[in-house]
Every structure is written in structure tokens, then in C-alpha cells.
Amino acid sequence: xxxxxxxxxxxxxxxxxxxxxxxxxxxxxxxxxxxxxxxxxxxxxxxxxxxxxxxxxxxxxxxxxxxxxxxxxxxxxxxxxxxxxxxxx
Amino acid sequence: xxxxxxxxxxxxxxxxxxxxxxxxxxxxxxxxxxxxxxxxxxxxxxxxxxxxxxxxxxxxxxxxxxxxxxxxxxxxxxxxxxxxxxxxxxxxxxxxxxxxxxxxxxx
Numbered sequence: 001x002x003x004x005x006x007x008x009x010x011x012x013x014x015x016x017x018x019x020x021x022x023x024x025x026x027x028x029x030x031x032x033x034x035x036x037x038x039x040x041x042x043x044x045x046x047x048x049x050x051x052x053x054x055x056x057x058x059x060x061x062x063x064x065x066x067x068x069x070x071x072x073x074x075x076x077x078x079x080x081x082x083x084x085x086x087x088x089x
Numbered sequence: 090x091x092x093x094x095x096x097x098x099x100x101x102x103x104x105x106x107x108x109x110x111x112x113x114x115x116x117x118x119x120x121x122x123x124x125x126x127x128x129x130x131x132x133x134x135x136x137x138x139x140x141x142x143x144x145x146x147x148x149x150x151x152x153x154x155x156x157x158x159x160x161x162x163x164x165x166x167x168x169x170x171x172x173x174x175x176x177x178x179x180x181x182x183x184x185x186x187x188x189x190x191x192x193x194x195x196x
Contacts, residue, residue, distance in 0.1 A: 065178040
């Protein structure tokens with residue numbers, strides 16, 4: 001267990017740790033999204049369980065993430081179009 | 090194990106040497122890394138169990154049949170494979186998005 005007792009760390013070390021924590025949090029956010037997407041893509045792409053993925057399952061899984069990103073961008077654009085239209089009228 | 094009821098050294102004790110401070114910082118970093126890794130493993134296990142239960146045990150009986158067990162073992166491999174693929178494509182797409190959002194260098 002880390003020794004969290006003892007005298008406070010000097011400002012430079014505190015800053016170092018703070019930056020480290022921010023980086024780790026960013027990694028954790030990415031990992032969290034990967035878990036969500038794996039769950040989504042599994043439901044979309046995987047049929048019955050066997051000793052390997054079929055070609056169709058493989059390509060579905062390979063495309064799944066990119067199409068999700070594209071979906072997100074597309075919907076953001078559509079929403080902004082709606083808002084621009086509503087603002088102009 | 091750290092005592093929760095107060096440090097064994099007083100807060101106004103003599104400051105640590107640079108080596109001691111560096112060691113403490115490294116220990117704290119390792120604790121954080123371990124915590125993040127543990128979270129990740131737990132999340133993976135939780136999702137894998139749910140997905141494979143759905144795929145392999147459609148009608149829970151009085152125990153797990155050998156075919157259900159075989160399915161579960163294969164399912165685990167498949168899920169880990171899927172996770173790995175998604176992980177790689179996600180990170181690659183993030184890099185691509187980051188590069189494309191940056192202005193290109195002037196000539």
C-alpha cells in the first residue's frame with residue numbers, strides 16, 4: 001500500500017502527480033468507451049459462439065467503431081442544421 | 090499498511106530526501122496504475138460474464154451442462170478477441186481524429 005502518510009510532497013512532486021493523475025484519468029475514459037463499444041458491437045455483430053469469428057462477424061467488428069464515430073459526427077451535423085434553421089426563421 | 094489513525098511521523102517532521110520523495114511519488118503512481126488496471130479488469134469481467142451468459146445459458150437449468158461450459162469457454166475467448174479489436178480500432182480512430190483536427194504545417 002502506498003505510503004500516503006508523512007510530510008506533504010513538495011510542489012514540484014505534487015504537480016508531477018497531478019499531471020500523472022490527469023493522464024491516467026484520460027486513459028480510464030478511453031478504456032470506459034472501449035468497454036461500451038465492445039458491448040454494443042458484440043450485440044450487433046456476434047451470432048452463435050464457435051471456435052472463431054466468421055468472416056462476416058470479423059468485418060462487422062472491424063467496421064463497428066468507425067461507423068459509430070461517423071454516426072456521431074453525422075448526428076451532430078444534423079442537430080446543428082436544425083438549430084441554425086430554427087434560429088434563422 | 091498505512092495507519093488510518095494518524096501518521097507515524099508528525100507532519101512537521103524533517104523533509105524527506107529527494108530519493109525518499111521520488112520513491113513516494115513512484116509508489117503513489119503505482120497505486121494509481123494498479124487501481125486503474127483493477128477497474129478495467131473488473132469491468133471486462135463483468136461485461137464478459139453478462140454477454141456469455143446470454144449467449145450460452147439461454148434457459149438456466151439445475152447446473153451448467155458440459156455443452157454450456159464449452160460454449161462459455163469459447164465465448165470468453167471470442168469476447169476477449171472482440172475487445173482487443175475494438176480497443177485497437179478505437180485508439181487508431183482517436184489518433185486519426187486528432188491528426189485531422191490539427192491545422193497542417195505551413196509550407
